[in-house]
Amino acid sequence: MIRSVFAVLCFLLLHIGAQAFEILPGDSLNHQEITEQAILNATVQACRSLAQTEGTSFNNPAQPFTAEGVAAACGASQSSKAFRQAITSIKLRNIRVDIRYALKPSFHFDEEEFVQGRRIITDGMVAVKADNRMGNYETAREKLGEIMHPLQDFYSHSNWVELGNTLPNSNLIKAETSIGNIADQNRATCRSCVGNDCTNNILEDIIAGQILTSGYFGLLPFVSTKPPGKCSHGGSVDQTSKIEPTGGINKDSFQSSHGHLHTQAANLAVAATSQLLEDIRLAAGDLPFLQMVGISRGSSKALCFVTDTSKSMSDDIEVVKTVTSTIINIEVGTENEPSVYILIPFNDPGFGPIIRTTDATLFKDIVNHLTTTGGGDVEEMSLSGLQLALTSAPFNSEIFLFTDAPAKDKDLKNTVIALIERTQTVVNFMITDSVVTNRRRRRNSNLLQTRAISESDAQLYRDLAQASGGQAIVVTKAELPVAAATIVQSVSSSLVTLLQASRDPGQTDSFTFIVDETVTNPTVYITGRSLTFTLTSPTGVTQQSTDSTGSLITSSETVGNFITVRLLKQVGQWAIRMVSNNPYTLRVVGESSVDFLFDFVEPSQGPFGGFDALDTRPKAGASGTLLVTLSGSDSAAVTEVALVESTKGSEETLGVVSQGSGNFLVQVDVMPTVEFVVRVKGRVQGSATDFQRQSPTNFRASNLTLTANSDSILTAGTMTSVPFTVASTRADENITIRATNSRNLDSTFPTVLLVESGNSTNGTVTLLAPLSIPSGSDVILTIVAETPDGSDTNYIVLRFSVVNLLNDFTQPACQLLSMQSGCVENCSLSAWVASVRVTDGDSGAGVERVSLIQGTGVFNTSLEAGNENVTLVSYVASCCAPVMQLLVVDRVGNVGTCQFTARVSGSAAASLSFFLCLIIMGFGQLLLSGFMK
Numbered sequence: 001m002i003r004s005v006f007a008v009l010c011f012l013l014l015h016i017g018a019q020a021f022e023i024l025p026g027d028s029l030n031h032q033e034i035t036e037q038a039i040l041n042a043t044v045q046a047c048r049s050l051a052q053t054e055g056t057s058f059n060n061p062a063q064p065f066t067a068e069g070v071a072a073a074c075g076a077s078q079s080s081k082a083f084r085q086a087i088t089s090i091k092l093r094n095i096r097v098d099i100r101y102a103l104k105p106s107f108h109f110d111e112e113e114f115v116q117g118r119r120i121i122t123d124g125m126v127a128v129k130a131d132n133r134m135g136n137y138e139t140a141r142e143k144l145g146e147i148m149h150p151l152q153d154f155y156s157h158s159n160w161v162e163l164g165n166t167l168p169n170s171n172l173i174k175a176e177t178s179i180g181n182i183a184d185q186n187r188a189t190c191r192s193c194v195g196n197d198c199t200n201n202i203l204e205d206i207i208a209g210q211i212l213t214s215g216y217f218g219l220l221p222f223v224s225t226k227p228p229g230k231c232s233h234g235g236s237v238d239q240t241s242k243i244e245p246t247g248g249i250n251k252d253s254f255q256s257s258h259g260h261l262h263t264q265a266a267n268l269a270v271a272a273t274s275q276l277l278e279d280i281r282l283a284a285g286d287l288p289f290l291q292m293v294g295i296s297r298g299s300s301k302a303l304c305f306v307t308d309t310s311k312s313m314s315d316d317i318e319v320v321k322t323v324t325s326t327i328i329n330i331e332v333g334t335e336n337e338p339s340v341y342i343l344i345p346f347n348d349p350g351f352g353p354i355i356r357t358t359d360a361t362l363f364k365d366i367v368n369h370l371t372t373t374g375g376g377d378v379e380e381m382s383l384s385g386l387q388l389a390l391t392s393a394p395f396n397s398e399i400f401l402f403t404d405a406p407a408k409d410k411d412l413k414n415t416v417i418a419l420i421e422r423t424q425t426v427v428n429f430m431i432t433d434s435v436v437t438n439r440r441r442r443r444n445s446n447l448l449q450t451r452a453i454s455e456s457d458a459q460l461y462r463d464l465a466q467a468s469g470g471q472a473i474v475v476t477k478a479e480l481p482v483a484a485a486t487i488v489q490s491v492s493s494s495l496v497t498l499l500q501a502s503r504d505p506g507q508t509d510s511f512t513f514i515v516d517e518t519v520t521n522p523t524v525y526i527t528g529r530s531l532t533f534t535l536t537s538p539t540g541v542t543q544q545s546t547d548s549t550g551s552l553i554t555s556s557e558t559v560g561n562f563i564t565v566r567l568l569k570q571v572g573q574w575a576i577r578m579v580s581n582n583p584y585t586l587r588v589v590g591e592s593s594v595d596f597l598f599d600f601v602e603p604s605q606g607p608f609g610g611f612d613a614l615d616t617r618p619k620a621g622a623s624g625t626l627l628v629t630l631s632g633s634d635s636a637a638v639t640e641v642a643l644v645e646s647t648k649g650s651e652e653t654l655g656v657v658s659q660g661s662g663n664f665l666v667q668v669d670v671m672p673t674v675e676f677v678v679r680v681k682g683r684v685q686g687s688a689t690d691f692q693r694q695s696p697t698n699f700r701a702s703n704l705t706l707t708a709n710s711d712s713i714l715t716a717g718t719m720t721s722v723p724f725t726v727a728s729t730r731a732d733e734n735i736t737i738r739a740t741n742s743r744n745l746d747s748t749f750p751t752v753l754l755v756e757s758g759n760s761t762n763g764t765v766t767l768l769a770p771l772s773i774p775s776g777s778d779v780i781l782t783i784v785a786e787t788p789d790g791s792d793t794n795y796i797v798l799r800f801s802v803v804n805l806l807n808d809f810t811q812p813a814c815q816l817l818s819m820q821s822g823c824v825e826n827c828s829l830s831a832w833v834a835s836v837r838v839t840d841g842d843s844g845a846g847v848e849r850v851s852l853i854q855g856t857g858v859f860n861t862s863l864e865a866g867n868e869n870v871t872l873v874s875y876v877a878s879c880c881a882p883v884m885q886l887l888v889v890d891r892v893g894n895v896g897t898c899q900f901t902a903r904v905s906g907s908a909a910a911s912l913s914f915f916l917c918l919i920i921m922g923f924g925q926l927l928l929s930g931f932m933k
C-alpha cells in the first residue's frame with residue numbers, strides 16, 4: 001500500500017507491480033486496490049439501498065466483487081464501461097497524490113499533521129458533495145480520488161492500528177470533531193528499532209495513553225526536520241529513519257517497518273474509504289451516487305445536440321425535434337435511455353444557455369419550444385457552442401452539431417480539439433447546404449445564387465469531425481431526416497467502434513475489421529463523394545457498392561455525402577476496399593458489451609514510482625505508456641494493442657503487460673509524430689475469434705510540454721492563480737497561449753511566452769469565480785500552447801469546482817417534540833406516534849432532505865410555518881416496528897441520522913384507549929423515550 005520504498009527505476013516499478021494493479025494472493029494491498037474494493041463495496045450498498053426503496057429484490061454479487069459482477073447485480077451491465085472509467089479516474093487521482101504531493105506531509109498524515117490532513121479530506125468532501133448536487137460527476141470523481149489518498153494513508157502512517165483500534169477513525173471525515181489525543185510537539189513517541197526489528201519501537205506510554213503520532217519523512221540525508229524522539233516513516237528512501245530514533249512505523253506493505261500490521265491497516269483503509277463513500281452517498285441520494293460511479297439506469301451516453309438557431313435553420317430544428325421525440329419515445333425505460341439530455345443553442349453573437357437535464361419529458365418540451373432567432377451574419381458561434389457541449393457531456397459521448405453556416409469563432413479550433421482528445425468524444429456535424437442562398441437572400445433579395453458552404457469553411461468542420469472519429473455530413477435540408485437516423489444508433493449503450501479511418505486527400509486503400517460473436521448490427525458509415533467500395537466477407541464472398549443484389553449488404557442508403565451500409569452479420573475478418581480521389585471517412589460500428597477504455601499515463605520520476613495520468617498530449621518522439629482497461633467481460637484479455645497512423649494506416653504493435661482486474665499496461669517505444677488511433681484486439685475466454693475495437697478519437701503527440709499543478713477548488717469571490725509551465729524540444733520560439741474556461745469567468749493569461757530550446761517558461765492563468773456562481777459548478781480550463789507556424793500544439797485541460805465560502809460543517813440535528821405510544825406486549829394491538837423537529841443550527845445552510853431509513857410507519861414532513869429552515873416530521877407506526885431512523889441532510893451535504901425507539905409499557909386496555917385517543921384527538925397522554933445519535 002501507499003508509499004513503496006523500492007528505490008528502483010520507475011519503469012521497473014510499473015512492471016514489478018509494487019504500486020501497480022497486480023493483485024497476487026498474499027501480496028500487499030496498494031492504493032488502487034484499496035480504492036477499488038471500497039468503491040465496489042459502496043456501490044453494492046447503494047444498489048441494495050435503491051432496491052429496498054423501490055421494493056425490488058437485490059442479489060449480492062459473488063465474492064470477491066468485480067466491476068462486471070457489481071454492475072450486473074445492479075442491473076446495469078450496460079454501464080460497465082462507464083463504471084470502469086469512473087473507477088480508473090478515481091484511482092489515477094488517488095495515486096497522483098504520491099507523485100504531485102510526495103513531500104507534503106499533510107497529504108499523507110505524516111509528521112503528526114493530523115489537523116491539516118483532516119482538513120484536506122473534509123474540504124474535499126464539501127466540494128465532492130457540491131459537485132454531485134450539480135451533476136458534475138467527473139469533477140467529483142477527481143476530487144474524491146485525491147482525498148481518499150490521505151484517508152487511506154492515515155492507517156498506514158499513524159499509530160492508529162498500534163493503539164489497538166479495530167474500527168476506522170470516523171472523525172477523519174467530520175470537520176470540527178476530535179481526531180484523538182495528538183502527541184505534543186515536544187513529546188517523544190519512538191525509540192530506535194533493534195536492528196531491523198521495529199515491532200516494539202513505539203514508546204509504551206504513547207500506547208498506554210492512547211496518544212496519536214505518525215512518522216516523519218525526508219529524502220535528503222543530514223537535513224532532517226525530525227524533532228528529537230519522534231517516529232520516522234521508515235524504509236530505505238526515508239532518510240529520517242537513519243537518525244535516532246532509527247527505523248519506522250509505516251505499514252505500506254508487508255516489507256515495511258511495521259509490515260506485520262499491513263493487513264490490519266489495509267483493511268481499515270478499505271473500511272474507512274467505504275465509510276467516506278457512504279457519507280457521500282447519503283448526502284447525494286442513491287441515484288446520483290450511482291451516477292457518480294458511472295452506473296446509470298439506461299445508457300451511460302448523453303443525447304447531446306448543439307444547434308444553430310439562426311433564421312434559416314427552421315427545417316433543421318424540426319428534424320432535431322423529430323429525432324428527440326423518436327429517441328425518447330423508443331428508449332425511455334430501456335437500457336438505451338440516455339443518462340442525460342443536453343441542448344446548446346447558438347447563433348451570432350450568442351450561444352447557450354446550456355440545457356442539461358435527466359428529465360426526458362422536460363427535455364422534449366424544451367426542444368419542442370426551440371425557435372429560430374437572429375443570426376443576421378453569415379457566420380455563427382458554432383465552436384463556442386461545441387466547446388460548452390464538450391465540457392458538459394460525460395466522457396465517451398457522441399455530440400451532434402446542426403448548422404448551415406461557417407464558424408465565426410474559428411480561433412477555438414485547437415481548444416475544441418483538446419477537449420475532444422481529453423474526453424474521447426465523437427462529434428458529428430450535420431451541415432445543410434442551402435445556407436448561402438437563404439442568408440444572402442435575407443441581405444440582398446436579388447442574389448439568388450445556390451451554393452454550398454464553402455470548401456474551406458467545411459474543412460474546419462471536417463477536421464474536427466475527423467479528429468473525433470465522427471462525420472461531417474453535408475446534405476440538403478430535405479435529406480436531413482434520413483441522415484439523422486444515425487443519431488438513434490449513437491445513443492445505444494453498447495455502440496462500439498470496430499474501425500475508423502479517413503483519407504484526405506482521398507486515395508484507394510483497403511481496410512480490415514473483425515466482427516466477433518458479440519457484435520450485432522454491424523454498420524458501415526462513409527462520408528465522401530464520388531466513391532465506390534468493395535466488401536469482402538470472412539468467407540471470401542465480395543460485393544461492390546454498385547451491386548444492389550449481393551448478399552453481404554442488407555441495406556444501403558446514400559444522402560448527400562453520407563452513405564449508411566448495414567451488413568449481414570458474419571463472424572470473422574472483413575475487408576473493405578475504398579476507391580476515391582476525394583477525401584473520405586470510414587467508420588464501422590456495431591453493438592457489443594465488450595469494449596475498452598484507455599488513458600495515457602506517465603511513469604513518475606518521483607521517489608515512489610507509479611504513474612500519473614496525462615491531461616495533455618504525450619511527448620513526441622519519446623516513449624509512452626497506455627493504461628488499457630477492458631469492460632464487459634471479466635474473462636476477456638488483450639492480445640494486441642497497436643497505434644495506427646490515421647492518414648497512412650501504418651501501424652506499430654506494442655507490448656502488453658497484464659495488471660490484473662482487466663487492466664493492461666502498454667509500452668510505446670517511440671510516440672508517433674503523426675496523428676494516430678489506438679486499436680485493441682483481444683479474446684473473450686471460450687470464444688473462437690478475437691475481437692477488435694478502436695478508439696474513435698485521433699491522438700497526436702507534441703514537442704511542447706505543458707504542466708500545471710494547482711488546487712482544483714475555486715473559492716467564489718477570490719482570485720485563483722493557476723501556474724503552468726511550457727517547455728519545448730524545438731528551437732527558441734514565441735509560443736502563443738490561449739486559456740479558455742467553460743464558464744466565461746474573468747481570466748487573465750500571457751498571450752505569448754518565449755520558450756527557449758531545452759528550457760521551460762512559466763506562466764499564470766488567473767480565474768475569478770463571482771459570488772453568484774452556485775457551489776459545485778464545474779469550471780473546465782483549457783490552456784492551449786501553439787508554435788508560431790501552427791505546426792505543433794499542446795494543451796492541458798484542468799477541472800475545478802467552485803465552492804462558495806460557507807463554513808457549515810455541522811450536521812442537522814433532530815429534536816423530539818413529542819412521542820406517544822400505547823405499545824404493549826402484543827405489539828400488533830398497538831401503535832406509536834412521534835413528532836420531530838429538524839434544524840440545521842443558526843449558521844447552518846439549512847435542511848435539505850429528511851428521509852426515513854429505518855421503520856415501516858407512515859412518515860410525513862412539512863416546513864414549520866414561517867420558518868423554511870425547520871422541517872417538521874410526523875410519524876405513526878405499529879408497535880411491531882418500534883424503531884425509526886431518520887436521515888437528515890443539509891444543503892451543503894452534511895449528513896446526520898437520528899433514531900427513536902418506542903418503549904413497551906402499559907396494558908392492553910391502555911393501548912386500546914391510546915388507539916381511541918389517536919383517532920379522536922390525534923394525540924394521547926402516554927409519553928415514551930427516544931434518543932438521538
Ligand SMILES: *[C@@H]1O[C@H](CO)[C@@H](O)[C@H](O)[C@H]1NC(C)=O
Nearest residue numbers: 041042045270271274275278
Ligand atoms: C463495506 O461498507 C460498509 C459500510 O460503509 C462497511 O461497514 C464495511 O466494513 C465495508 N466492507 C469492507 C470489506 O470494508
Ligand SMILES: *[C@@H]1O[C@H](CO)[C@@H](O)[C@H](O)[C@H]1NC(C)=O
Nearest residue numbers: 620621673701702703791792
Ligand atoms: C517533433 O520534432 C521532431 C524532430 O524535430 C519532428 O520530426 C516531429 O515532426 C515533431 N512533432 C510534431 C508533432 O511537431
Ligand SMILES: *[C@@H]1O[C@H](CO)[C@@H](O)[C@H](O)[C@H]1NC(C)=O
Nearest residue numbers: 731732733734752753754755
Ligand atoms: C519573441 O518576441 C519578441 C517580441 O516580439 C521578439 O523580440 C523576439 O525576437 C521573439 N523571439 C523569437 C525567438 O522569435
Ligand SMILES: *[C@@H]1O[C@H](CO)[C@@H](O)[C@H](O)[C@H]1NC(C)=O
Nearest residue numbers: 754756757758759760761762
Ligand atoms: C532558463 O530560463 C531561466 C528563466 O528565464 C533562466 O534564468 C535560465 O538561465 C535558463 N536556463 C538555460 C539553461 O537557458
Ligand SMILES: *[C@@H]1O[C@H](CO)[C@@H](O)[C@H](O)[C@H]1NC(C)=O
Nearest residue numbers: 709723724725760761762763
Ligand atoms: C517555474 O515554476 C516551477 C514550478 O512552480 C518552479 O519550480 C520554477 O522555479 C519556476 N521557474 C522560474 C524561472 O520561475
Ligand SMILES: *[C@@H]1O[C@H](CO)[C@@H](O)[C@H](O)[C@H]1NC(C)=O
Nearest residue numbers: 824825826827828829830908
Ligand atoms: C395479538 O393480538 C392479535 C389481534 O387481536 C391476536 O390475533 C393474536 O393472537 C394476539 N397474539 C398474542 C400472542 O396474544
